[in-house]
Amino acid sequence: xxxxxISAGEASGDIHAGALTAAIKEADPAAEVFGMGGGALxxxxxxxxxxxxxxxxxxxxxxIKKLPALFRLRRDFxxxxxxxxxxxxxxxxxxxxxxxxxxxxxxxxxxxxxYISPSAWAWNRGRAKDVxxxxxxxxxxxxxxxxxxxxxxxxxxxxxxxLLDIVKPSMxxxxxxxxxxxxxxxxxxxxxPGSRAQxxxxxxxxxxxxxxxxxxxxxxxxxxxxxxxxxxQVLEEKITEAGIPVRVxxxxxxxxxxxxxxxxxxxxxVTLEAALCGLGSVIIYRxxxxxxxxxxxxxxxxxxxxxxxxxxxxxLPEFLQEDLTPENMAAAALExxxxxxxxxxxxxxxxxRERLGEPGAxxxxxxxxxxxxxxxx
Numbered sequence: 001x002x003x004x005x006i007s008a009g010e011a012s013g014d015i016h017a018g019a020l021t022a023a024i025k026e027a028d029p030a031a032e033v034f035g036m037g038g039g040a041l042x043x044x045x046x047x048x049x050x051x052x053x054x055x056x057x058x059x060x061x062x063x064i065k066k067l068p069a070l071f072r073l074r075r076d077f078x079x080x081x082x083x084x085x086x087x088x089x090x091x092x093x094x095x096x097x098x099x100x101x102x103x104x105x106x107x108x109x110x111x112x113x114x115y116i117s118p119s120a121w122a123w124n125r126g127r128a129k130d131v132x133x134x135x136x137x138x139x140x141x142x143x144x145x146x147x148x149x150x151x152x153x154x155x156x157x158x159x160x161x162x163l164l165d166i167v168k169p170s171m172x173x174x175x176x177x178x179x180x181x182x183x184x185x186x187x188x189x190x191x192x193p194g195s196r197a198q199x200x201x202x203x204x205x206x207x208x209x210x211x212x213x214x215x216x217x218x219x220x221x222x223x224x225x226x227x228x229x230x231x232x233q234v235l236e237e238k239i240t241e242a243g244i245p246v247r248v249x250x251x252x253x254x255x256x257x258x259x260x261x262x263x264x265x266x267x268x269x270v271t272l273e274a275a276l277c278g279l280g281s282v283i284i285y286r287x288x289x290x291x292x293x294x295x296x297x298x299x300x301x302x303x304x305x306x307x308x309x310x311x312x313x314x315x316l317p318e319f320l321q322e323d324l325t326p327e328n329m330a331a332a333a334l335e336x337x338x339x340x341x342x343x344x345x346x347x348x349x350x351x352x353r354e355r356l357g358e359p360g361a362x363x364x365x366x367x368x369x370x371x372x373x374x375x376x377x
Contacts, residue, residue, distance in 0.1 A: 002028055002373040005086035005110070006046065007036035007077070007229040009094025011195035011227045014038040014052055014270035016092050016116055019166050021046040021149040023366035025104050028163060031370070034084065036077075039228045049080055050228070053229045070097055077101050081108050087373035091135075092116050102134045111136040111372050113367055117145065120363055128152035136372060139365050142310070143357070159364040162356030163269075167276040180223060187220045187261040187337065190279075191246060193264035195227035203266050208242035209326035210264060214333060215244065223245040223254045262336055264329050267318070272306040275352050280345045281307070282332045283318045296312045309350050315348035 004024060008017035018040025022031045034047035042048050050073060074097070081089075089105040091098035094117035102112045108139050112135040118127055129140065132154035139159045140146035145159040169176060182188045191211060195205040209221050211363070224246050226235060232248060239246045249256055257263075257277035267269050267285040274281050283305035303309055305318050317332040319325070335341055 002031040002036075002370055003084060003086045003090045004033045004369060004373060005029060005077075005081065005084065005105075006033055006041070006091065006092065007035065007042065007098050007366035008035075008037045008052065008092040009093070009097055009235075009280065010052055011038065011229050013093040013116065014190055014228075015166060015269070017046065017090075018044040019043045019162060019362045019375060020090070020092075020115070020365055020369070023362045026370060027363075027366050028370055031373075034086075035080070040348045050076065066310070073097070074100055074104065078104055078108075081105060081110060086110060088136075088369060088370055090115055095119075098135060099131065102171050106134055111376050113365075113372060115139040116141065119145075126194075137368065139368055141361065143355075146219070156245060157364075157368060158357075160359070160361035162361040162365070163273055163276055164356055164359040165351075165362045167254055167273050169254045171255045171275065173259065176252075176259045178254060179222065180249070180256050180259050180261050181207050183221060185219060187218060188259065189214065189220055189222055189333065190256065190260045190263040190265070190274075191222055191224045192263055192265035192270055192281075193224070193293040194268065195229045195270075197230065198276065198287075199266050200230060203284060203324075204235075204238050205242070206324060206326050206329070207264055207284075208239065208244055208246070210329035210333070211244050211246065212242070213326055216339075217330070217334065223249050223256060225249045225256055230319065242342075262333055264333060267304050269306065271316075272310070272352075275307040275349045276356075278349055279344060280336055280342075280349060281305070281316055281366075282329055283308075283316055284324050284329065285318075285320050287321075290328055307349065309353045310355050311348060312355075315345065315352075331336065 006017050017037040021044035033334050036050040037048050038052040046335045088111045090113045091102050092131045093116040105112050114135040115285050126321045128148050129152045132152045138149045138154045140156050140157040146156055149156040150171050174279055191236040192208055193200050214220055226248050235248050257274050257279045263274050265281040267283050270285055272282045307316050308314050319328050
């Protein structure tokens with residue numbers, strides 16, 4: 001019986017952890033999967049030892065503030081390794097913490113698979129060599145990621161992007177429109193402030209101000225898919241304070257994405273999920289001045305939005321830090337909904353899908369995990 005320890009530190013990682021766990025269970029029903037995740041991991045049959053809602057953090061400065069809690073979490077992971085004796089560790093995204101967990105596992109003789117690996121292609125290609133020294137295998141989801149890690153000496157397997165397996169609307173269009181509250185003759189714009197408490201504080205107020213501007217210029221309704229890591233009442237309080245009607249939705253995100261007209265979204269995996277549903281985004285991001293000072297000196301890429309990175313060019317607007325204003329967001333949203341610009345955007349989103357490879361990534365990763373676990377035995 002394979003015993004798999006998994007570490008996914010935020011909402012997007014939990015989606016991948018849940019899909020991977022389901023695929024592992026499908027291939028080996030007796031396999032045990034346990035570790036850090038959230039609702040998706042739990043629903044798929046994994047045991048949540050550490051819940052992500054307690055540990056999400058963004059930015060360099062923010063990580064420093066949370067170091068004591070992260071040190072405790074690392075200690076607890078080490079204890080779980082000693083007590084549960086996993087056959088392999090799978091680390092999903094959340095690189096600052098997960099690479100420390102990976103190093104700990106290596107010291108204990110536990111093979112490590114890096115899945116949704118640190119973005120060495122974006123920050124610093126030298127990081128790939130550090131990862132290669134720690135992990136047993138890298139499951140690369142992008143072709144350009146495969147090249148970087150292979151060159152760094154990592155045992156790298158290209159698996160393709162898992163979102164091609166995960167992002168699938170479950171409803172027919174008419175049913176989805178009814179569920180989403182999509183009305184004839186009115187646009188539906190999604191406001192997506194993020195999955196971390198810090199993102200809600202930094203992004204949501206300006207998102208709501210942008211929505212007010214848009215409401216003055218067009219017939220539009222707004223919906224906000226709630227991340228499982230954010231309490232419903234937190235969103236409701238800020239929406240009520242802003243005085244603008246926004247429907248907070250629960251679940252069925254891909255059905256919502258498939259019938260909405262546009263999103264204004266905090267940069268992250270959700271912008272790529274939206275793109276795969278044919279939904280374009282105005283991509284936004286704001287973090288602490290210290291974090292952005294560091295980021296601007298180490299980033300090796302011109303864009304931060306995943307659809308732009310995958311496309312290899314600037315297909316969706318991005319507003320960061322001081323450029324993230326309600327007026328800029330509203331103006332960009334209006335431009336993207338102009339018929340000619342809208343058609344170009346949708347052609348570009350189809351290109352993004354094509355560049356992600358073939359479906360089946362999740363099952364390829366599950367096979368890699370189970371085979372690595374068997375080799376350990």
